[in-house]
Amino acid sequence: MLGWTVYGRQLLSECGPEKQFLLKTGQEEFEKLCSLDVLGLADKEARGESKLHEDFIQQLNKTPAGYYETKLLWKEDHVPLPANKNLSAARLVSTTRKLEKTGRLEEYHQIMQEQVAKGILEPVPNHPTGEVVHYIPHQAVIRENAATTKMRIVYDCSARANNQSPSLNDCLETRPPLQPLLFDTLLRNRMQRFCITGDIQKAFLQVRVHEQDRDAQRVLWYDNLADWKVTEYRFTRVIFGATSSPYILGATLQKHIKGYEEEFSATVQALMEDTYVDDIQGGGGKEEDAATFKEESINILSEGGFSLHKWHSNVEHLNSGDQACEEETYAKSLVGNKEAVKQKFLELNGTRKVTH
Numbered sequence: 159m160l161g162w163t164v165y166g167r168q169l170l171s172e173c174g175p176e177k178q179f180l181l182k183t184g185q186e187e188f189e190k191l192c193s194l195d196v197l198g199l200a201d202k203e204a205r206g207e208s209k210l211h212e213d214f215i216q217q218l219n220k221t222p223a224g225y226y227e228t229k230l231l232w233k234e235d236h237v238p239l240p241a242n243k244n245l246s247a248a249r250l251v252s253t254t255r256k257l258e259k260t261g262r263l264e265e266y267h268q269i270m271q272e273q274v275a276k277g278i279l280e281p282v283p284n285h286p287t288g289e290v291v292h293y294i295p296h297q298a299v300i301r302e303n304a305a306t307t308k309m310r311i312v313y314d315c316s317a318r319a320n321n322q323s324p325s326l327n328d329c330l331e332t333r334p335p336l337q338p339l340l341f342d343t344l345l346r347n348r349m350q351r352f353c354i355t356g357d358i359q360k361a362f363l364q365v366r367v368h369e370q371d372r373d374a375q376r377v378l379w380y381d382n383l384a385d386w387k388v389t390e391y392r393f394t395r396v397i398f399g400a401t402s403s404p405y406i407l408g409a410t411l412q413k414h415i416k417g418y419e420e421e422f423s424a425t426v427q428a429l430m431e432d433t434y435v436d437d438i439q440g441g442g443g444k445e446e447d448a449a450t451f452k453e454e455s456i457n458i459l460s461e462g463g464f465s466l467h468k469w470h471s472n473v474e475h476l477n478s479g480d481q482a483c484e485e486e487t488y489a490k491s492l493v494g495n496k497e498a499v500k501q502k503f504l505e506l507n508g509t510r511k512v513t514h
Contacts, residue, residue, distance in 0.1 A: 210333065214406075215413050219368075225463035226410045227366040230374060231331040231402040237324045239374070242293045245319050249295035250378045250388070257298060263383065265309055266298055270379050274391065278363055279377070282390040288370040292326055293390075294377055294397070313377070315399040326374065327401040336408030343432045343439070353441035354448040354471035356455065356478075358411075361436035362403055364463045365396040365410050404435065414462035425454040438466070445473045452476055 219227045257263040273279045295314045302308060315326040347353055358364075367375065375393035380386055396403050411433060419426045428440040428451060440451030448471055456466050469478035 207333070210331075211409065214409055218410060218413060220414075220462075221366065223463075224461060225364065225366050226414065227368055228396070228406055228410070229368045230371040230400075231333065231406070233329055233331055236329040239290055239292050239326065239329050240319050240323050241291050242295075242317060242319050242323075243378075245317060246293035246295045246376075246378050247388070249297070249314075249317070253295075253297050260300075262298060262300070262309065266311065267380065267383055269309065269311055278393065278395050279391040280372075280394055282373070282376060282392050286373045288373045290371070290374040292374045292376060294326065294375060296377055313397050313399045315397065315401070327399075330400060330402045331405075332401045333405040336405060336412060337434055338431055340434060343434055346432060347439055347441075350441040350447075351443050352445050352448045352471070352473055353439060354452055354469060354473065354476050355437060355439045356452070356466040356470075357468040358436040358438070358459065359465040359467050361464065362398060362407055363395045364465075365406060366394060367396060407435070408433075410462075411459075411464075414464075415458060418458050422454045422458060425451050425458065429455060429458070441471075448473050448476055 214228075214231065217229055221227055254263065257266050270279070274281075295317045296311055297314070299310045299312050300308060301310070315330075316328075318325045318328075372392045372394060375397050377391050377393070378388055379391060381389040396406050412430065415426055415429045415433075424442075425440060429438055432439045438455060440455065441448045442451075452469060452471075459466055467478060469476060471477055
């Protein structure tokens with residue numbers, strides 16, 4: 159690349175031209191080499207990713223109720239996915255025992271029943287509605303120091319029946335989560351005098367899964383804790399822990415937000431550039447800019463089935479009063495460095511002082 163600067167003059171006349179190419183080649187030939195050996199391959203890969211993204215956006219459907227519905231992102235020619243029912247049943251027994259020992263069984267059951275009541279989980283129909291039937295083990299994650307949600311149910315989409323069998327995640331595409339660089343987001347935040355942040359409430363669970371793929375997201379739990387009858391449920395929403403979930407959420411949000419570009423151009427630009435998983439931010443040089451961002455982003459996202467909460471701003475009356483601003487959501491832990499995420503949007507919880 160640096161030619162004689164590094165190698166010095168070539169003194170061996172017997173060297174053929176093929177041995178001297180990188181020593182005496184001109185800038186034009188070097189750029190051609192790079193375009194063939196590097197840029198061409200990268201461009202081809204980028205075009206492939208772009209085509210996959212276009213295909214996903216085309217199949218993404220907005221229901222009459224205003225929610226988005228998607229199919230799962232299966233890999234082409236993936237290994238047949240086993241049912242995993244025996245594994246899930248065994249894990250159910252061990253999870254139940256642990257919950258009983260810690261006195262958390264009733265709390266766990268209540269969370270499951272709430273998901274059934276909200277339609278996040280539904281009883282399995284008499285006949286499968288898709289080709290793949292798969293059961294996912296689940297367990298509790300306890301965080302005693304959490305401000306609000308001390309127990310979360312985590313679904314193990316990487317569980318395998320044995321070393322030779324694939325997991326659900328092995329059969330799903332892993333695509334970029336479409337998140338902006340956190341450093342860039344922080345810089346844009348620091349450039350604004352007035353700033354506001356909000357959180358998309360249970361963001362993953364607002365995206366519906368097409369009926370033909372719901373049987374691939376079955377789980378086992380009890381109808382009630384009196385008779386311990388095991389009941390089969392299936393997820394109707396994008397599931398926590400699935401490898402393609404961050405991409406699905408990001409692509410869904412982008413498609414929805416872009417539809418409002420002409421009407422709310424400034425807010426749309428902020429949402430497109432600075433939405434990190436389920437966190438949004440906006441603002442400007444005046445207090446009214448932050449207020450406008452809050453109002454418009456609420457309107458935009460509500461029309462896609464997404465609710466915003468946990469508002470924090472250095473404009474006092476725009477704060478929502480949520481006390482859980484320090485709590486890291488499970489959604490953000492899926493896609494990035496936890497320590498970096500905990501420090502995201504520096505001083506956006508109302509501590510930044512503004513001098514008028």
